[in-house]
Amino acid sequence: MNDTDPDQATTIHILPPETAKRIAAGEVIERPQSVLRELVDNSLDAGASDIRVELRGGGLDSLAVHDNGGGMGRLDLALSILPHATSKINHHDDLLALHTLGFRGEALASVAAVADLTIRSAVKADEAWELTAGPGQETILKPSRGSVGTSVTVRSLFASFPARRQFMKRPAAESLACRQVFIDKSLPFPEVSFRFSLDGSASLSLLPARLPERVRQAVLPDQPPEFFRELVTRGPGFAARLVAGATALQRSDRRYLQVFVNRRRVQEFSLQQALEYAYRSVLPGGSFPVVFAFIEVDPAMADFNIHPAKKEVRLRNGADIRQGLIGCLRDYLSNAYRLSYAQSGDPLQTASLFSVQEPTPLETTAPTGTSNFADRLAPWSAELADRQFADRPTDAAGGRWVEALRQSRQAAANPLHDKLTHSFPAAVPWPSEDNSAALKYLGQTLGTFLVFEYSGELLIIDQHAAHERIIFDQLESRRVVCQDLMVPYVYEAASDEEDRQLEGLQPALALQGFRLTKEGGSWILHSLPAILPVEHGGVLFEVVRQGQDTAAIMHQLRANIACKAAIKDGTSLPDDAALSLGRQALALPEARCPHGRPIWLRISRQQLFEAVGRLV
Structure with a gap:
């Protein structure tokens, strides 16, 4: 016992x-x-x-x-x-x-x-x-x-x-x-x-260096300095410096999408997603940019006392930071891809992808363990006050970008690849009526590409990418005709935050043809854009679940609608339809599909002759 x-x-x-x-x-x-x-x-x-x-x-x-x-x-x-x-x-x-x-x-x-x-x-x-x-x-x-x-x-x-x-x-x-x-x-x-x-x-x-050079030396030392640009932005309670890589540095992984908050590298998915999203319109699907974001946040708005290694952070102003990063990168990229069309008057004039005068990098500031947030931002304030992302004149800098790009690819490039160039017009009008005959449709090849001859040059247009961009621009510029669903689509929001987001999106969605109401705890989708096949109606909620801001959601939604509504690879077009598509493609403000792929490839007579070893 x-x-x-x-x-x-x-x-x-x-x-x-x-x-x-x-x-x-x-x-x-x-x-x-x-x-x-x-x-x-x-x-x-x-x-x-x-x-x-x-x-x-x-x-x-x-x-x-x-x-x-x-x-x-x-x-x-x-x-x-x-x-x-x-x-x-x-x-x-x-x-x-x-x-x-x-x-x-x-x-x-x-x-x-x-x-x-x-x-x-x-x-x-x-x-x-x-x-x-x-x-x-x-x-x-x-x-x-x-x-x-x-x-x-x-x-x-x-x-x-x-x-x-x-x-x-x-x-x-x-x-x-x-x-x-x-x-x-x-x-x-x-x-x-x-x-x-x-x-x-x-x-x-x-060794001590400017921020872009430190990033290049430490991470991609084999790449030329011209491939790295320093940008700066600020917003409520934060300021940020970004080292943005040229699109030539695109990767198949997110390894070099890195975020640093108050000089600590953190795993902050929403901010990494913002960097990726900003490049989405200029990179092909499945490709990721090289961007390093160095963000200074008011300590009162950041909590690092989460993980022993301080790898995580809670940010009270996370939405403001995301919008600031996206806006800064988009402003930069929109200028970096602007062509010098006004100088040449040629709608197919090829120019450097990076033929702009970039802003002067900011001076770095010395580290201190006792400075407050205002002190750490002070050296940035004057630069931020004057920093504009308006049109900038082209100069010799663009040539250095092109030469660096050519040298970096020369060793592994196909001889034909080095001689072919893409054209990415910024604001290209269609030629006047008496010149329209210069665009001659030759036919379709590989079930995907439309081949044209224009002023002694060969022009190859991706029919899906071109049609996709045309639809996307139309969705952005006008109210969309909608179609009522015989059987409404029912959706259950995953969280209260998603519920609030859908409520805030209702007016913008209505302009795009999505009529959405809430009944009890469910959302009812009553109509879709007439151009969108009914079986793809769920695309709305797929985009919303990504948890981006309103502008990002609407942009991605229009891109997805355009992709699903555009003519597909393998579709055979009548000659008159192909010629009409070619003319509309050349008149586009931006010759990339919404997901970043180039719409056309231009090959001059000289390039083609040189590629096959013939005398011009």
């Missing part, structure tokens, strides 16, 4: 301090890249202008960060490895006004719980102190020598923590992850020198 009183028995107990430290450390220090992230943050918060990173064995054997920041005295150094010891905040209200990269006070204590840690720091030259600590070890603090700044060396990471060590990747993979963290930290601080060495060999060196 068990006489133990169940009310006195316990199964819950307090963990030993060492065990608790290791558990807490596991949340902050996941692998070598976590250590590097925390140490570089400390260096930047200390005002360092030169940071060196040294890795051995993927950071598992040894990882060191050296900086020339303000350093620490003896007392600060002794406190630095205690849990929740920090110089960044004093009380909980400071979390609402963070101006530093670090603030938790967990990093060094966590590192000391899972690795051998040595810190040497000095606030005066040759008056340094050195601290050593490690799992289960007594902390030792002694005088040392060294220059102003701090050097932190971490050895034998997780050596006494086999449960974690066995899940580490190969040293090469860990080194690659650390290198990516190094790049992520270097991009928002172009005025700071960064050096990265791996197993004793220099791997990457980044």
